[in-house]
Amino acid sequence: MTSAETGTERRRRMPRAERERQMMTIAEAVFSERGYAATSMDEIAERVGVSKPMIYEYFGSKEGLLVACIRQVRSELQELTAQAVIGAQSPEEALRRGLVTFFQFTDEHRRSWELLLRTETAVVGPAAVAEIEAARQEQIKLHIALFSAYMPGADQLVLEATAEILVGACERLSVWYVRHDDVTPEEAAEHIMRMTWFGLRGEVQRHEGHSE
Template structure:
């Protein structure tokens, strides 16, 4: 099997094991067994369990960036861009529960490690994307205000996504509408 394909396979299985057991309880032995490789091979690819977790998070970050960027391309208005970006985020979380589980749960367990840096890089990636979007569509007064607004959106959407997990009947569309109701009310008068 080509190295890149084997690596994707290892990451996919590790994501499932980490989501099932949590990072601390997950075992490299179990991951290796499920993949059908030796434990030393996992270490050869990722150097450590934390390195494997970081690779899982980095992959999720890349996927999330791709879907959210793609969602806002060609938006005809500020409202459409904001709605499309939020919907892409909530759909990604709904369709990638294991990846979301890593982003949501592991930040409490790991502390200041490579994996927590990957989680923060994911947050920063989304903040930068939202700031760019907001700066293009809204007059918020200053770059500092744009950055603060983007941080607010990311934080609010993370908390709403966590809340959604407790309410299985809440769809990505419902979550998007709820977020839009609050965000659009404060932004619509600032459209450029």
């Protein structure tokens, strides 16, 4: 058996889930380096060490591969932020924990975060745009659930608006944050806390007073 045949056989034996993860890891890096429009499936296939038709077989299209990458980022971020607030003793602690975890994610997974931030909505398809928005909506729902736990009976529109503002602020500050290696996740979180917690604290205290 030739070395080429041996390599081909080894690729065939890799479990599908493991192969998908390998493809997405490499694709994520290429998308982040080059941007969606400039990324070629040929380069991704070459880096993975498989044929281009195999990638199409797994993901259907370049957009399908991008969507899979974004979905994985979205799932990881959602799980990390949800876990971070478990056991918090106050709404302030819960919010700060969630924010620090968010900025730690952007710091430790810069390729993943850049993939979300740098995806050009003008050139990607609707499925990728929808997946990016779904990532935002998951974070918004998480914040609404957190606020609701500490502000029972609060107006739903107020909760929704507050969550939208917070997620938007985090996203924009993260763009600034990844350009400043001298800023820690905790310091970035404090910038958001100073701008948002003052108003939130008043709402929490008002609803705590009503519940007595």
